[in-house]
Amino acid sequence: MDRVVAIWRHPLYQSYYRKLEQLERERVFCRHQMIHLLDVARIAYIRNLEEGLGLQKELIYAAAILHDIGKSLQYEAKIPHELAGVEIAEQILSGLPEELSFTEEEKGQILTAIKGHRRLREDAKPLERLLYESDKESRMCFACPAEAQCDWSKEKKNMEIKV
Numbered sequence: 401m402d403r404v405v406a407i408w409r410h411p412l413y414q415s416y417y418r419k420l421e422q423l424e425r426e427r428v429f430c431r432h433q434m435i436h437l438l439d440v441a442r443i444a445y446i447r448n449l450e451e452g453l454g455l456q457k458e459l460i461y462a463a464a465i466l467h468d469i470g471k472s473l474q475y476e477a478k479i480p481h482e483l484a485g486v487e488i489a490e491q492i493l494s495g496l497p498e499e500l501s502f503t504e505e506e507k508g509q510i511l512t513a514i515k516g517h518r519r520l521r522e523d524a525k526p527l528e529r530l531l532y533e534s535d536k537e538s539r540m541c542f543a544c545p546a547e548a549q550c551d552w553s554k555e556k557k558n559m560e561i562k563v
């Protein structure tokens with residue numbers, strides 16, 4: 401998992417992550433910190449194994465920990481976070497040391513998954529679909545005290561224990 405750790409340690413990742421942590425300190429709705437990011441990664445990896453998708457573990461974890469990295473720009477500049485996230489993720493992935501870098505093909509898969517994680521495209525790629533579904537399944541709306549005030553649609557809200 402060296403490449404995933406390298407993403408976490410990247411200065412750009414750290415600065416956006418810490419910024420978001422500050423912005424969400426008082427938030428009553430879902431937060432987007434490491435608990436959420438690793439819930440998504442682990443759900444996705446379980447499903448990957450159960451469904452025999454054959455996706456590489458590091459690819460799943462990389463997409464999961466990067467998918468909400470643009471969220472602070474949504475709060476502060478109203479830029480949709482999947483779009484802001486793609487740009488930040490691209491810079492981070494391009495800035496990894498050579499021995500820890502992802503191939504162009506892998507980068508493409510990760511960036512496509514980040515971009516598509518809020519709305520499921522009909523022809524979504526395997527990692528894109530897995531990230532979209534795992535992101536929703538990670539949310540415990542059924543037990544959330546703020547569920548009634550949350551503006552997520554009924555389809556998106558997760559009202560059952562699934563994974």
Ligand SMILES: [Fe+2]
Nearest residue numbers: 436467468535
């Ligand atoms: Fe998310």
